[in-house]
Amino acid sequence: xxxxxxxxxxxxxxxxxxxxxxxxxxxxxxxxxxxxxxxxxxxxxxxxxxxxxxxxxxxxxxxxxxxxxxxxxxxxxxxxxxxxxxxxxxxxxxxxxxxxxxxxxxxxxxxxxxxxxxxxxxxxxxxxxxxxxxxxxxxxxxxxxxxxxxxxxxxxxxxxxxxxxxxxxxxxxxxxxxxxxxxxxxxxxxxxxxxxxxxxxxxxxxxxxxxxxxxxxxxxxxxxxxxxxxxxxxxxxxxxxxxxxxxxxxxxxxxxxxxxxxxxxxxxxxxxxxxxxxxxxxxxxxxxxxxxxxxxxxxxxxxxxxxxxxxxxxxxxxxxxxxxxxxxxxxxxxxxxxxxxxxxxxxxxxxxxxxxxxxxxxxxxxxxxxxxxxxxxxxxxxxxxxxxxxxxxxxxxxxxx
Amino acid sequence: xxxxxxxxxxxxxxxxxxxxxxxxxxxxxxxxxxxxxxxxxxxxxxxxxxxxxxxxxxxxxxxxxxxxxxxxxxxxxxxxxxxxxxxxxxxxxxxxxxxxxx
Numbered sequence: 001x002x003x004x005x006x007x008x009x010x011x012x013x014x015x016x017x018x019x020x021x022x023x024x025x026x027x028x029x030x031x032x033x034x035x036x037x038x039x040x041x042x043x044x045x046x047x048x049x050x051x052x053x054x055x056x057x058x059x060x061x062x063x064x065x066x067x068x069x070x071x072x073x074x075x076x077x078x079x080x081x082x083x084x085x086x087x088x089x090x091x092x093x094x095x096x097x098x099x100x101x102x103x104x105x106x107x108x109x110x111x112x113x114x115x116x117x118x119x120x121x122x123x124x125x126x127x128x129x130x131x132x133x134x135x136x137x138x139x140x141x142x143x144x145x146x147x148x149x150x151x152x153x154x155x156x157x158x159x160x161x162x163x164x165x166x167x168x169x170x171x172x173x174x175x176x177x178x179x180x181x182x183x184x185x186x187x188x189x190x191x192x193x194x195x196x197x198x199x200x201x202x203x204x205x206x207x208x209x210x211x212x213x214x215x216x217x218x219x220x221x222x223x224x225x226x227x228x229x230x231x232x233x234x235x236x237x238x239x240x241x242x243x244x245x246x247x248x249x250x251x252x253x254x255x256x257x258x259x260x261x262x263x264x265x266x267x268x269x270x271x272x273x274x275x276x277x278x279x280x281x282x283x284x285x286x287x288x289x290x291x292x293x294x295x296x297x298x299x300x301x302x303x304x305x306x307x308x309x310x311x312x313x314x315x316x317x318x319x320x321x322x323x324x325x326x327x328x329x330x331x332x333x334x335x336x337x338x339x340x341x342x343x344x345x346x347x348x349x350x351x352x353x354x355x356x357x358x359x360x361x362x363x364x365x366x367x368x369x370x371x372x373x374x375x376x377x378x379x380x381x382x383x384x385x386x387x388x389x390x391x392x393x394x395x396x397x398x399x400x401x
Numbered sequence: 402x403x404x405x406x407x408x409x410x411x412x413x414x415x416x417x418x419x420x421x422x423x424x425x426x427x428x429x430x431x432x433x434x435x436x437x438x439x440x441x442x443x444x445x446x447x448x449x450x451x452x453x454x455x456x457x458x459x460x461x462x463x464x465x466x467x468x469x470x471x472x473x474x475x476x477x478x479x480x481x482x483x484x485x486x487x488x489x490x491x492x493x494x495x496x497x498x499x500x501x502x503x
Contacts, residue, residue: 039429041427041429042427043426043427044424044425044426045424051429051453052453052454052457053429053431053450053451053453053454053457054426054427054428054429054451054453055426055450055451056450057426058453058454058457083449083450085426087423087424087425087426088422088423088424134459138499139458139459139460139461139499141458141461141465141469142458143454143457143458144457144458144459184449184477185448185449186448186449186477186478186479186480188478189449189477189478189479190476190477190478218424253476257472257476
């Protein structure tokens with residue numbers, strides 16, 4: 001794409017204010033809409049965030065938060081599926097039940113989890129599959145998220161495999177159904193149950209009770225949450241209270257109809273010709289986000305500007321984050337942090353330059369992982385009906401004054 | 402690859418919950434548009450979700466809105482009558498539509 005075209009797209013996207021009045025008619029993927037303001041009302045344990053719904057709560061983190069390796073708990077995004085979330089949980093009474101194809105049905109208390117099991121920690125990114133959905137055009141169904149339906153935290157808890165061992169899996173065990181404590185308004189509405197194949201799960205999958213050194217915030221799934229490093233957040237079940245082991249996949253609504261992409265090489269389709277076969281979104285693709293400067297920020301001529309952001313993938317690991325300040329003509333390597341948080345965490349990057357010319361300029365970031373996979377240009381990302389898995393090269397426009 | 406999960410064999414003291422009382426999730430008055438059929442929207446949709454869910458879907462076709470209402474009935478088991486479903490679809494398309502039938 002020519003720089004000028006690009007500029008136009010970026011500016012149009014940035015100028016789109018209210019959701020529901022998308023002026024971008026062309027069927028081309030563009031930068032997500034990231035100029036939404038945080039609400040003036042805060043939610044429990046949270047600073048004010050971009051607020052799409054209060055029931056169920058849907059809160060997005062502003063992109064300026066994404067300069068640090070860990071996302072603060074009070075700014076961490078929130079996404080629930082069902083409206084009735086328990087508003088009070090007694091940690092001394094809360095238990096998690098494991099039943100189905102097990103040798104012994106068990107109910108394990110929160111206190112037992114914290115004291116009778118090996119305690120483990122993992123730093124991992126959790127990202128909604130629909131993060132950046134507002135990048136797609138025509139507008140796919142679903143909340144029109146900007147770039148902040150994600151975060152990275154240090155999760156502490158116990159291994160899922162240790163918990164399953166306590167119950168003892170039967171030989172024909174194949175599928176695990178995870179259910180949280182939230183409920184729908186009608187009894188007949190299906191629970192938000194996620195099904196995972198046993199063979200997909202390794203020892204990095206944990207049941208966490210702590211997030212960044214604190215109890216899980218209520219809205220992030222207090223008191224227990226399933227942590228599946230490298231995977232999109234749809235299966236990171238919150239307020240996890242029940243695991244059912246079975247030998248058959250149950251074809252549940254939330255598995256069959258939600259969080260799926262076309263099962264073809266590009267994972268793309270068109271609104272006129274939807275691809276009939278679909279697959280679950282599962283593992284995250286490579287992506288980066290510029291946390292500073294903000295889109296449409298003013299920067300002082302000849303001042304030292306340090307671009308900062310985060311990059312991540314499914315755990316293959318980030319090799320480089322390339323930055324371009326000339327509209328994508330030339331790319332330079334940014335400086336990465338030492339990677340001490342491990343391969344499932346954000347890798348922070350920084351890139352310094354001195355603006356030498358007045359006027360508008362673009363800053364772009366492109367992550368490359370250890371397999372050589374890199375972020376595509378936004379316009380090259382094919383559309384899908386759910387608006388899932390956007391991972392375009394991040395582009396912001398600043399003004400040098 | 403370095404060991405990803407660091408192991409801490411601490412007999413940790415159970416942490417106190419940060420929330421000791423019932424949490425209250427605030428009510429957000431989303432700016433929903435008034436118009437013909439709004440009563441049905443209020444009576445049916447609000448049982449399960451806020452108006453934020455509607456206005457933050459983006460502008461959509463009649464087919465989209467009609468299939469969303471059907472999804473609520475078929476998959477989420479919302480007891481919406483056939484008549485209300487039509488009224489709601491018309492309302493949604495009129496106020497949150499993109500002008501396209503399909």
